[in-house]
Amino acid sequence: MTAPPLTEYVTLVSNDAFEFKVLRSAAVLAGTIKKALDPSSNFKEGATNRVTFHNINGVILEKVCEYLYYNQKHEESKDVPDFDLPPELCLELIVAADYLGV
Amino acid sequence: MIAGRGRQRIRPPRRGLHGDEIDFEKTWGTIASAFREIHTKNASRLSYEELYRHAYRIVLKKKGEELYKRVRDFEHDWLSNEVRETIQTLLSPNLLANSQNLGGTTTNERRVAGEKFLKGLKQAWGDHQVCMSMLADVLMYMDRVYCTDHHHPSIYTTAMVLFRDDILNSPTSDADGSAVLGLLNHVILDQIQMERDGDVIDKHLIKSCVYMLESLHEDEMESEDQRLYNTSFELEYLNTSRDFYQQEAEFLLRDSDAGAYCRHTRRRIYEEEDRCRSTLSEVTMPKIQKVVEDELIKNRIHELVEMESGVRFMIDNDRLDELNLIYDLNSRVDDKKSELMRAIQKRIVDMGTDINNAAIAASQASAPAPEPGDKGKGPAQERSLNQQTVAAIKWVEDVLQLKDKFDRIWKDSFSSDQPLQTALTRSFADFINSPTFPRTSEYISLFIDENMKKGIKGKSEHEIDMVLEKAIVLLRYVQDKDLFERYYKKHLCRRLLMNKSISNDVEKQMISRMKIELGNNFTMKLEAMFKDMTISEELTSGFKKHVAGLGDQDPKRIELAINVLTSMTWPLETMGSGDDEEGKRPKCIFPTAIERIKRGFEKYYNEKHSGRQLTWLANMGSADVKATFPKVPQKDGTFKERRHDLNVSTYGMVILLLFNDLPADQFLTFEEIQARTNIPNSDLVRNLQSLAVAPKTRILIKEPMSKDVKPTDKFYFNEGFQGKFVRIKVGVVSSGNKVESDRERRETEKKNDDSRSFCIEAAVVRIMKQRKELSHQQLIVETLNQLVGQFKPEVNMIKKRIESLIEREYLERIDGARVDSYRYLA
Numbered sequence: 001m002t003a004p005p006l007t008e009y010v011t012l013v014s015n016d017a018f019e020f021k022v023l024r025s026a027a028v029l030a031g032t033i034k035k036a037l038d039p040s041s042n043f044k045e046g047a048t049n050r051v052t053f054h055n056i057n058g059v060i061l062e063k064v065c066e067y068l069y070y071n072q073k074h075e076e077s078k079d080v081p082d083f084d085l086p087p088e089l090c091l092e093l094i095v096a097a098d099y100l101g102v
Numbered sequence: 103m104i105a106g107r108g109r110q111r112i113r114p115p116r117r118g119l120h121g122d123e124i125d126f127e128k129t130w131g132t133i134a135s136a137f138r139e140i141h142t143k144n145a146s147r148l149s150y151e152e153l154y155r156h157a158y159r160i161v162l163k164k165k166g167e168e169l170y171k172r173v174r175d176f177e178h179d180w181l182s183n184e185v186r187e188t189i190q191t192l193l194s195p196n197l198l199a200n201s202q203n204l205g206g207t208t209t210n211e212r213r214v215a216g217e218k219f220l221k222g223l224k225q226a227w228g229d230h231q232v233c234m235s236m237l238a239d240v241l242m243y244m245d246r247v248y249c250t251d252h253h254h255p256s257i258y259t260t261a262m263v264l265f266r267d268d269i270l271n272s273p274t275s276d277a278d279g280s281a282v283l284g285l286l287n288h289v290i291l292d293q294i295q296m297e298r299d300g301d302v303i304d305k306h307l308i309k310s311c312v313y314m315l316e317s318l319h320e321d322e323m324e325s326e327d328q329r330l331y332n333t334s335f336e337l338e339y340l341n342t343s344r345d346f347y348q349q350e351a352e353f354l355l356r357d358s359d360a361g362a363y364c365r366h367t368r369r370r371i372y373e374e375e376d377r378c379r380s381t382l383s384e385v386t387m388p389k390i391q392k393v394v395e396d397e398l399i400k401n402r403i404h405e406l407v408e409m410e411s412g413v414r415f416m417i418d419n420d421r422l423d424e425l426n427l428i429y430d431l432n433s434r435v436d437d438k439k440s441e442l443m444r445a446i447q448k449r450i451v452d453m454g455t456d457i458n459n460a461a462i463a464a465s466q467a468s469a470p471a472p473e474p475g476d477k478g479k480g481p482a483q484e485r486s487l488n489q490q491t492v493a494a495i496k497w498v499e500d501v502l503q504l505k506d507k508f509d510r511i512w513k514d515s516f517s518s519d520q521p522l523q524t525a526l527t528r529s530f531a532d533f534i535n536s537p538t539f540p541r542t543s544e545y546i547s548l549f550i551d552e553n554m555k556k557g558i559k560g561k562s563e564h565e566i567d568m569v570l571e572k573a574i575v576l577l578r579y580v581q582d583k584d585l586f587e588r589y590y591k592k593h594l595c596r597r598l599l600m601n602k603s604i605s606n607d608v609e610k611q612m613i614s615r616m617k618i619e620l621g622n623n624f625t626m627k628l629e630a631m632f633k634d635m636t637i638s639e640e641l642t643s644g645f646k647k648h649v650a651g652l653g654d655q656d657p658k659r660i661e662l663a664i665n666v667l668t669s670m671t672w673p674l675e676t677m678g679s680g681d682d683e684e685g686k687r688p689k690c691i692f693p694t695a696i697e698r699i700k701r702g703f704e705k706y707y708n709e710k711h712s713g714r715q716l717t718w719l720a721n722m723g724s725a726d727v728k729a730t731f732p733k734v735p736q737k738d739g740t741f742k743e744r745r746h747d748l749n750v751s752t753y754g755m756v757i758l759l760l761f762n763d764l765p766a767d768q769f770l771t772f773e774e775i776q777a778r779t780n781i782p783n784s785d786l787v788r789n790l791q792s793l794a795v796a797p798k799t800r801i802l803i804k805e806p807m808s809k810d811v812k813p814t815d816k817f818y819f820n821e822g823f824q825g826k827f828v829r830i831k832v833g834v835v836s837s838g839n840k841v842e843s844d845r846e847r848r849e850t851e852k853k854n855d856d857s858r859s860f861c862i863e864a865a866v867v868r869i870m871k872q873r874k875e876l877s878h879q880q881l882i883v884e885t886l887n888q889l890v891g892q893f894k895p896e897v898n899m900i901k902k903r904i905e906s907l908i909e910r911e912y913l914e915r916i917d918g919a920r921v922d923s924y925r926y927l928a
Binding site: 031032035036038040042043044045046047051052053054055099101 | 145146147148149150151152154155158232235236239240242243246
């Protein structure tokens with residue numbers, strides 16, 4: 001099993017074919033993404049560094065990525081500014097978050 | 103917040119995220135086939151996201167339970183069909199036979215088969231772990247939602263349990279019921295045994311199997327002590343190890359010496375430690391150590407210590423390393439190291455008793471019992487006394503050597519262990535104070551005496567310090583310090599009066615050391631003796647000036663050097679020969695010239711200190727007599743007047759002066775001499791012996807010539823006396839410090855007992871004065887405590903003293919008290 005070197009960025013793909021290049025360190029904050037990319041599990045995603053989500057569209061995925069960065073940035077700081085959530089996306093985001101294990 | 107933006111519509115989640123109703127069977131089919139791929143290591147073609155999405159959906163559709171069950175069944179099937187088969191192929195008949203102890207195979211075969219088995223098992227376990235963690239990843243959502251909600255163990259745990267049940271607990275073969283687990287234990291133990299026997303084994307392999315056992319649990323609770331490792335393997339491991347070491351201990355005790363045994367044991371302990379670290383689990387370390395320690399040390403330490411080559415042998419041959427080993431081992435199992443301590447103590451007491459006996463033997467062999475009624479001390483006895491003195495000094499040196507030896511052992515081998523030191527000290531005290539050897543105090547004092555007189559000559563300060571320190575070390579062990587004080591006083595007295603001491607400074611050093619060690623009380627009298635000496639010197643020079651001032655320039659003037667001794671502090675009675683009781687000492691008649699100067703001094707002294715009485719002790723002291731021998735033909739034919747300075751005892755001087763007034767051919771009989779001098783019988787005999795019998799100092803001629811002095815003997819002045827030196831010292835028999843004869847010893851002891859009686863009484867009165875009322879038992883205890891610094895009185899003696907105090911109405915018994923009690927009567 002020749003594990004491909006871990007890349008700095010990974011690609012997240014939405015069901016409407018938007019691609020987001022995200023820092024790996026930020027992406028793995030989501031449980032599902034982390035497991036998918038785990039090199040020791042040796043799934044297809046791990047080899048290609050590319051995860052496709054068949055049930056999340058680009059708008060939501062963008063928000064998710066935004067949140068992952070936001071999360072990474074404020075991981076250790078206090079007095080975190082509120083994360084701006086457009087209300088109209090609330091429910092869908094919640095579902096996505098549940099799915100991704102964020 | 104949401105209410106504030108109330109007008110904005112919240113869009114319902116778009117369809118498609120969940121998907122529509124799904125076909126469970128179809129989805130499961132996809133998942134199951136994917137799982138199979140995973141198990142056959144073909145996962146790289148699978149999309150995690152897809153599988154996850156499927157599982158996610160199933161759970162969302164409330165089919166979680168169904169999924170969970172399916173996965174479990176799937177794993178169960180997989181393990182019991184595919185994996186077990188692989189394992190079964192590894193079970194060679196050899197291996198199975200071994201597990202039932204049928205034997206018949208070589209170690210090497212066993213090892214190869216065992217390793218193969220372990221490898222297979224490890225492989226299976228590793229695969230299972232990897233696959234299950236992948237599965238668990240895929241089923242993450244199920245774990246998170248379904249298992250948490252329904253309190254099921256996660257799918258990973260469940261799968262591990264399945265591995266335990268389906269593989270480890272499965273029978274090794276259809277025929278018999280022993281489980282793979284048992285076989286696994288057996289194989290591991292077998293491998294360990296091989297390592298103990300010196301083979302090289304694959305530690306990593308075993309370690310990974312141990313990891314497996316460690317991560318599996320007996321029950322579902324997953325508590326620490328329920329791990330398979332603890333419940334199944336460790337127990338067996340400890341048991342077999344116990345058996346092994348038990349046998350090994352027996353074998354070793356039979357076949358090798360104690361040193362080898364110790365070395366072996368230590369190696370085993372380290373080995374087991376290593377094994378726990380590298381091969382097994384750290385948690386076993388304390389347990390297996392206990393097993394080894396129990397079997398190889400605790401249960402065997404007694405035999406080990408008692409072995410022919412045991413502690414005794416090591417001590418005798420200075421095997422410091424081995425002693426250190428034993429110490430090390432013993433302290434592992436026993437904080438008090440009682441076995442070792444016991445052996446050491448016994449050895450010390452044995453060796454000490456040997457020294458005691460040697461000293462007794464040396465003194466007895468050379469001293470054929472003195473004839474009773476022997477008048478004076480014959481030369482034979484004299485010699486034996488000398489030998490006894492040598493024996494005494496040898497004894498002290500032997501004891502010191504022994505002490506050095508054990509100190510070295512203690513420091514080098516017992517890492518200066520505190521309790522052991524106490525034990526050593528106690529043992530030394532034991533044999534030094536042994537009731538069968540009552541001469542300790544005397545011997546130590548003699549040792550000091552010897553050193554003060556001769557030993558320290560030409561030694562550096564440091565060396566002298568060492569000698570003094572040694573004496574103090576021994577003194578520390580002595581219980582009957584009062585007896586020692588008595589002897590020391592006596593010996594010191596002789597040294598001071600006869601100027602035998604080499605250095606007053608050293609004497610004073612010694613005393614200050616004793617003061618530090620034993621306290622003021624002890625040295626008070628000794629110091630007083632020194633003070634007397636100084637005062638006497640002043641008196642002497644004062645008197646000299648006084649005489650010079652009188653202008654009485656007598657050419658025959660006699661110089662007087664005097665020592666005025668306070669009778670309380672000086673052990674004068676011990677100085678006299680034992681014949682005369684105190685007070686009955688007859689007064690020696692001094693010749694007139696002497697008598698005159700004696701009076702002169704008495705007058706001088708009384709002027710200085712009125713009301714003091716001077717008692718002249720003629721039996722001590724010495725005199726320098728200038729003697730002129732007339733011209734008589736010499737051997738070489740010359741006629742020459744010879745002058746000699748004779749250093750004689752005071753009595754000797756008195757005797758010689760008698761002959762001054764006597765014509766050369768006249769004689770004096772023994773009785774005449776005695777009548778004219780009033781010198782006590784025994785002293786006279788001794789002085790005459792040294793003047794008339796000893797060949798080098800034959801200043802008088804005795805008739806008849808014989809060794810003994812009889813009352814009828816006649817004495818002439820030896821005009822033909824010849825000496826090589828101008829200055830001649832006429833030694834008087836028995837003037838040095840020697841071992842006491844038996845009679846003297848009895849006397850000393852009696853005196854000691856008397857003074858002890860006073861001490862005890864004083865102590866009792868002190869205690870009672872303070873307490874007013876006290877029970878008998880308490881009184882005894884307190885008395886013992888008070889006196890411990892001086893000596894250890896017998897309880898009987900205390901009782902007698904109490905009786906006597908009651909008789910004299912210092913105390914009374916309390917009537918009707920439950921226990922015997924006393925009251926102090928003011």
